[in-house]
Amino acid sequence: MVNLLGVSILREIGILMTAIIVAGRSGSAFTAQIGTMKVNQEVDAISTLGLDVVELLVVPRALALMITLPLLAFYADIMGLFGGAVMSYATLDITFGQFIRQLHGAVTLPHFLVGLVKAPVFALVIAMVGCYEGLKVSGSAESVGTLTTKSVVESIFLVIVLDAVFSVLFSFLRL
Template sequence: MAPQRAWMETSRDGGGAWLVTAGGRWDLEGAGALSGDLDRVRPDARGAAVRIDLGNLDTLDTVGALLIARLAERLKGEGHAVEVAPIRPEHAPLFEAVRTAAVEPPVRHERAHPIIDMLERTGRATVEALREGVDLLSFLGLMTITMGRILVRPRRLRLTSVMFHIEQTGLNALPILGLLSFLIGVVMAFQGADQLRRFGADIYVVNLLGISILRELGILMTAIIVAGRSGSAFTAQIGTMKVNQEVDAISTLGLDPVELLVVPRALALIVTLPLLAFYADLMGLFGGAVMSYFVLDISFGQFLRQLQFAVGPGALAVGLVKAPVFALVIAMVGCYEGLKVSGSAESVGRLTTKSVVESIFLVMVLDALFSVLFSFLGV
């Protein structure tokens, strides 16, 4: 005898509870027609007990089990005590699996306290920063080991790659660095003249320019510009190679990606950053001299004599000694973030931005540490 089509009826059992009886073929074809009838099942007494009888089912598939499970959950949500019994043993596992999967997890609508939320985000950011710092130290160790291996065997150094990156990071950066340094000198001279003129100390604008540019502003502006220009380029270049699986190909060929991609960039930046800092110092002082000539009537000869009196070679050395350290940090961060690219264009852009922010942050922190150290040493 062929199974009956899906059917459903409601009644009251002997104990006064509502009884929903289902029978026939509760499958995709039969149960779908009864979905509207299930929506209309509403016991007249609030909180009344409801029993769903599935003992008369001939066939039950996922669609039928889902409709019955939704009925049971809706009635429970309306405040009824719902019991699904009896049910055939061959239908019970499917119905339990569907009912468990159909129940959505409770959604918490409670809003966290703003202070707790701020503390949580601060803690998460702190842990992430510490983890990033440990990874950077590990990468620095890997770079150090690779450079030591190259010192032992100098023939492993790729001079062509180093010279190429010296041109890219040094020679090609001269126009933008010179222009910005010149403008910094102009602004410093103008602002200093505006303040010192009130006390008749116009000539001390030269002292202000010499000390600030040679000790701090020259190297700091150079490092920031190089971090935004060359550090981001390192990340984008290596990240694009990661996306194109070129780094994996290098490893497959038995070559060291750190030796091939990282060390030449780091060495090139270590060579070029002191030279760029010296060039930025000259352009900044030249900008200050031009502004002093037009605003304070200080001739170029007077400017040079006062500069020689105000600062000595030590001021220039204080600025330039920071350059190799800043260069190593910028190259390390740029290459490290490039090697972290996961294989998508979105990852390249995100990590390029991150490398610039991290590089500038570390440069500022190191500059502050250098200032404390030089103050302690009386330099």
């Protein structure tokens, strides 16, 4: 029980759930912010000033997400393991000490690193999709809403596909 819980949370569930939540929250915010700037012609004003729109609007968002998603994934891993320890104690009478000892024997550093390696890649995909869809906005506020929804769906889809690709890759590499 503890082995399955530790490995699944650290390798898959922690980062996948965190990335899906971040795609819904931050990916949509990126699209809505940039899309609103596009509707208000602020993006055109930035270009008119001779500034690079990608450098000014996209790169900071991508870097910020690439820093914060691994931290959020780490936090999700810790909270998931803590929740598993509480439920193991409540339902299976496994003490916290037993849980930690069994977890220590089952989980290795590569299990932990596999989840954290995925985080910056997922963050980059979420940021790129959110910013790209925001820059595609044209005309009205209705376009902002439509493309915001589209960016969330695309981000979540790509995160799940990339997670599957990572799983195959790490399985092939025996990690």
